[in-house]
Amino acid sequence: MSIEDEIRYDTEISNTITKFMVWSAALDSGKEGLFQLFEDIIFNKDSHGKVSRNIIKALLNSEKQENWELVEKLLLAAQRQEGLRQTILEALDETSIGALQYMIKVLIDNKLTRFSSVVRAIDTWTGLGWDSEKETTVRNIIELASGYFTKPETIATGVKSKNNNEVYMALWVQGVLDVEKTVPYLHELLEKGSVEKKSLALKFAGETNDPYIEMPLYFKALEDENLQVLAFAVPRMNALLEANTKSKFYIENTDYPNFFDKVYNLAQSITEKEKTFEGKVFSWLNVKFERDTLYAAAINLVGDNNERLEAVLQHFEGFSINLREKLTRNLLGSFYSYSYYSNQNNQTKSEPTEFQRNFALRILKDRGESLVASAVNVLKDLSLTEEELTVFQELFKRKNSNLKKNLTAILIKQEDQKVVNFVDQTIEKGDLEQRMSMLNLMLQASEK
Known part of the structure; x- marks a missing residue:
């Protein structure tokens, strides 16, 4: 298939997500008739071609202004087509720096910051983290970006500004131009700046994803x-x-x-x-x-x-449930279970280590279901000592029927004398709930 047909039928065939780069290179090399094809598709003059994300990306990824101008015309013609406007602006994530700078000026000159798609796009580009923001703020942010792009020599001064918007956007423009050059600025802000400036440096660093x-x-x-x-x-x-x-x-x-x-x-x-x-x-x-x-x-x-x-x-018992679960997953590995039901499908054949065994006895008393279910999964096939079984006694006070059912299943697998001793001690010292549980245990043991 020719490159012209790839472009013309992009909405009907499965071109690769990077195909637009090939088209950009062809545009920049001046391939005959290609610019005209793009123009015809943009202005709906081609009999088959329709505007696609790849077509917009190809034009914006180009280094030639004439290609950016086509996208500008499409953007301005969008009027109430918020979806098209959003598609165009999202494409600026993968664009040439020249096209980004040009399109930012288009947004400013035509006062497009009033549209929600523009607000979202600027947030996505910069990582500022707003859900929605006043138009004056959005306009200020984008004007700062345009100013630093136009005069990159002012970036160093911008980073030293007291205004956080100016500092952040100076860093952002520098990051677009060469992200490595933001590093000295970030370290200086962290070492010498106020709490706000330190926080800003860390916020920006996170947005680099480097x-x-x-x-x-x-x-x-x-x-x-x-x-x-x-x-x-x-x-x-x-x-x-x-x-x-x-x-x-x-x-x-x-x-x-x-x-x-x-x-x-x-x-x-x-x-x-x-x-x-x-x-x-x-x-x-x-x-x-x-x-x-x-x-x-x-x-x-x-x-x-x-x-x-x-x-x-x-500090384990003082951790939040999420952190206790994380540590338990790390320590118990394949024995970790999200619920009692998961244990039925868990066919772990490996023998738990001594540490895992002791840890399971420790977390058996936890209130988190996944932790208790994981402990049960470790202990369910083990022969436990009478001292280890004493941990079970307090747990039979709980109203949780699933817990008591699983503890009973473990007890039934123990040696008869251990079970007899456990039942005697629990009946002697336990409350009504524990004694009722022992009655159930004896009934199940007699059926074994």
């Missing part, structure tokens, strides 16, 4: 005990640690010395469990600090170090 830019800043932020700064650093830091748990990239990494100790000691030193910060850096931005996220980061840095694991486990 771990080699982000993590050195987050690591440095751990030295700052201000909860607002940590609220901007810790969630994304933990997400990077989580993503690299299996590779152990950050564990014992010499670029981040004593990483576990830094995180763990900081978590211990902070008394507040959580704190929400509203309207920080930008009026629409809210962030939340949660101490458990620091502990989650510590868990991700444990690796094979048993001393670190023991240190974290000291």
Whole structure:
């Protein structure tokens, strides 16, 4: 199929998502008749061709202004077609810098910031994080971008501004031009800036989605005990640690010395469990600090170090349910179960380690169903000592029928004398609920 037919029938055939790059290169090389084909499709003059996302991307990815002007005309002709306007603006995520700069000026000159698709698009490009915002703010943001693109020599001054909008957009334009050049600015803001400027630097770093830019800043932020700064650093830091748990990239990494100790000691030193910060850096931005996220980061840095694991486990019962579940998944592996029902389908054949056995007995008393179900999954085929079985006694006080059913199933598999002793002790010391459970246990045992 010729390149002309690929373009003409793009809405009817399955072109690859990167095909627009080939078309852009062909446009820039001046392939005869190609610009005319695009123009005819844009103005609905071609008998078959229809405007598609790939066609818009090809024009915007080009380095020639005449191609951008076609998209400009399409955008201005969109009028009430919000969907078309959104498609055009979304395509600017994968565009040439020249086209982005040109289209930003089009938005300003034609006062298009009043449209919701424009507001969403600018938010997507910049990562500012607004759901909806006043037109004056949106216009201010985009005018700042245009100004820095036009005069990139003013970026350094913009980064030092007291106005957070100016600082952020100076960083953003520099990031578009060359993201590596934002790194010195970010470190300076984190080291010498106010709490607001430190938070802004961390916010921007997260939007780069470049771990080699982000993590050195987050690591440095751990030295700052201000909860607002940590609220901007810790969630994304933990997400990077989580993503690299299996590779152990950050564990014992010499670029981040004593990483576990830094995180763990900081978590211990902070008394507040959580704190929400509203309207920080930008009026629409809210962030939340949660101490458990620091502990989650510590868990991700444990690796094979048993001393670190023991240190974290000291706080286990005080963790949130989500964090207890995360740690249990890590420690029990294939024995982890989301519910009692899942246990019926879990055909784990491996023998639990001594540590897993002891940990299961510990979490058996937890109130989280997945944790208790996981403990049951570890213990269900084991021969338990009489001392270990004493853990079960308190649990028979609970009204949870699923729990008691699973505990009874484990008990029935034990040696007869252990069961007799367990029943005698529970009846002697237990309440009515426990005694009724023992009656049920004896009935089931007699049917065995």
